[in-house]
Amino acid sequence: MSQEHNMRRVTAIRNGTVIDHIPAGHGMRVLEMLGINKRSSVPVSMVMNVPSKKMGTKDIIKVEDRELTQDELNRLALVAPDAHVAIIRAYSVAEKLTIELGDEIVNVVRCTFSNCITTNPREPLAHRLKIVARVPLELRCHYCGRPQDLDELVNNVI
Amino acid sequence: MPGLITMDDLSNEEILSILDDAQRLLPVAEGRTYLPLLQGKILGNLFFEPSTRTRMSFETAMKRLGGDVVNLGDVKTSSVVKGETLFDTIQMVDGYTDIIAMRHPRQGAAQYAQDAARVPILNGGDGAGHHPTQTMLDLFTIQQAHGRLDGLKVILAGDLRYGRTVHSLSHALTRFGCELILASPSLLKMPPEIVADLNAHGAKVTETEDLLGSIETADVVYMTRIQKERFADEDEYAKVAGAYKLHASNLDGAKEDMIIMHPLPRVDEIHPSVDQTRHARYFEQAFNGVVARMALLCRLLDVEVPADIGGGA
Ligand SMILES: [Zn+2]
Numbered sequence: 001m002s003q004e005h006n007m008r009r010v011t012a013i014r015n016g017t018v019i020d021h022i023p024a025g026h027g028m029r030v031l032e033m034l035g036i037n038k039r040s041s042v043p044v045s046m047v048m049n050v051p052s053k054k055m056g057t058k059d060i061i062k063v064e065d066r067e068l069t070q071d072e073l074n075r076l077a078l079v080a081p082d083a084h085v086a087i088i089r090a091y092s093v094a095e096k097l098t099i100e101l102g103d104e105i106v107n108v109v110r111c112t113f114s115n116c117i118t119t120n121p122r123e124p125l126a127h128r129l130k131i132v133a134r135v136p137l138e139l140r141c142h143y144c145g146r147p148q149d150l151d152e153l154v155n156n157v158i
Numbered sequence: 159m160p161g162l163i164t165m166d167d168l169s170n171e172e173i174l175s176i177l178d179d180a181q182r183l184l185p186v187a188e189g190r191t192y193l194p195l196l197q198g199k200i201l202g203n204l205f206f207e208p209s210t211r212t213r214m215s216f217e218t219a220m221k222r223l224g225g226d227v228v229n230l231g232d233v234k235t236s237s238v239v240k241g242e243t244l245f246d247t248i249q250m251v252d253g254y255t256d257i258i259a260m261r262h263p264r265q266g267a268a269q270y271a272q273d274a275a276r277v278p279i280l281n282g283g284d285g286a287g288h289h290p291t292q293t294m295l296d297l298f299t300i301q302q303a304h305g306r307l308d309g310l311k312v313i314l315a316g317d318l319r320y321g322r323t324v325h326s327l328s329h330a331l332t333r334f335g336c337e338l339i340l341a342s343p344s345l346l347k348m349p350p351e352i353v354a355d356l357n358a359h360g361a362k363v364t365e366t367e368d369l370l371g372s373i374e375t376a377d378v379v380y381m382t383r384i385q386k387e388r389f390a391d392e393d394e395y396a397k398v399a400g401a402y403k404l405h406a407s408n409l410d411g412a413k414e415d416m417i418i419m420h421p422l423p424r425v426d427e428i429h430p431s432v433d434q435t436r437h438a439r440y441f442e443q444a445f446n447g448v449v450a451r452m453a454l455l456c457r458l459l460d461v462e463v464p465a466d467i468g469g470g471a
Binding site: 111117125141144 | 241243245262264265266267269273274284286288351
C-alpha cells in the first residue's frame with residue numbers, strides 16, 4: 001500500500017525508467033553515475049526520503065523517454081546495490097531489472113589511491129576494481145591492490 | 159606463467175621449486191661454471207626510478223646465463239620525460255625483448271604493464287607496493303641458513319609502513335607458517351590492510367615497538383632503513399630511530415643460528431661491529447639477488463634448469 005502511495009508522489013510516466021529502492025540521500029549520486037544531469041534533456045523527477053518498509057526511507061527516480069540498459073544499471077552497484085528498475089512502456093511495466101554484480105567494476109570509477117598508476121589520465125587501460133566481498137561491499141584496485149573507501153570512491157566517477 | 163607481479167602469482171610449491179633451481183645455479187652465479195641457458199634471449203630493464211642494486215643484479219643474472227640486456231637508460235633523457243604513457247613504453251619494449259624487469263614509482267605499475275604486454279613482467283618494485291624478486295632472494299637466504307622456511311620466528315624491524323620489501327616478505331613468510339614480530343615505531347607501522355591479510359592466513363603476528371626485547375627468541379631479524387624524511391624534524395628522528403639500531407652487544411642473548419638480514423643499502427641501523435658476528439647475513443643476501451633472479455628468469459622464460467649442473471654446488 002505504501003508502495004502505491006510512494007509511486008504516486010510523482011506522476012506516472014508513459015515511457016521510460018523507474019529506479020526504486022535507492023538508499024535515501026543517494027538519488028543525486030545515482031543521477032550523477034548515470035550521467036543524467038550532464039548530457040540528457042529528458043524530463044527527470046526524483047523523490048527523496050520517502051518511507052519504505054524494507055529500507056526505512058529511500059529515494060526514487062523516474063527518467064522519461066529513456067530506457068536504461070543493464071550495463072548502465074550495473075554502474076549503480078556502488079551507491080544503490082539493491083535498486084530495482086522498471087522499464088515503462090505505455091504506462092505499464094514492460095521489464096524489470098536488478099543490478100548484476102560481477103567480479104569487477106570496470107570503467108565506472110577511478111581508484112582512490114593518489115599514487116596509483118591509473119591516476120595518470122592519459123593511461124589508456126580500463127579502470128578495474130575487484131570485488132573482494134559483497135555484503136558489505138569491499139573493493140580493491142586491480143592494479144595497486146589498495147582497498148577502496150566507498151565514500152571517497154563515489155567522488156571518482158568516470 | 160605470465161609474469162611475477164606479487165608473491166600471490168606463485169604457489170608455495172612453485173616457490174620451493176624455484177629456490178631449488180637457484181641452489182643448483184649457485185656455481186653459475188659464482189662464475190665457476192658457464193651455462194648459457196638463456197642464450198638468444200633479451201631482458202628489457204625498465205627502471206623508471208634509480209636502483210643500482212636491483213638493476214645490476216638483473217643484468218648480471220641475465221648475462222651469467224648467456225642472455226642479453228637492453229636498458230631504458232636515464233629516465234630524465236628518455237621518452238618517458240616527454241610524457242609518454244607507460245602503456246606506450248611497454249608496447250615498444252615488448253616488441254624488442256623476451257622478458258621485462260621493471261621498477262616504477264607508481265603503485266600498480268607492474269600489473270598495469272603486465273596487462274599491456276605479451277612478454278612476462280618481473281616486478282622490481284612498484285611504489286610502496288610489491289617487490290617479489292627481493293622476496294625470493296630473502297627466502298633463499300633464509301632457507302640457506304635454516305634449511306627450511308616453515309615454522310620460523312621472524313622479526314621484521316624498522317620502517318614497515320613504506321618498506322615494500324617487508325610487505326611482500328611478510329605475506330610469503332606467513333604462507334609458510336612463520337610467526338612474525340613486527341617491530342616498528344608507531345608512525346611506521348605495517349599498514350592495517352596487510353596485517354589483516356596476514357591474520358587471514360592464520361599467522362601469529364605480534365606488533366611491538368620493542369625490537370631489542372624480542373631478539374632472544376628470533377630465528378631471523380630482518381632490518382630495514384628508517385628514513386629521516388619520514389619525520390617532522392631531526393630530533394624526532396634521532397629519538398625514534400635509535401631504538402631500531404643493532405650493535406654486536408645487543409646480540410649476546412640471541413640464538414646461535416639466528417641470522418640478521420637487510421635489503422641494503424644500510425645507513426647506521428646495523429653497526430659495523432655486527433658484520434663480524436656469525437649472525438650477519440646481509441652480504442650473502444645481496445649476492446643471492448643474482449642467483450634468485452637467475453632462477454626466476456629461467457622459470458618465466460620456460461627454460462628448464464638441468465638437474466645436474468656440475469661445478470660443485
Ligand atoms: Zn589503484
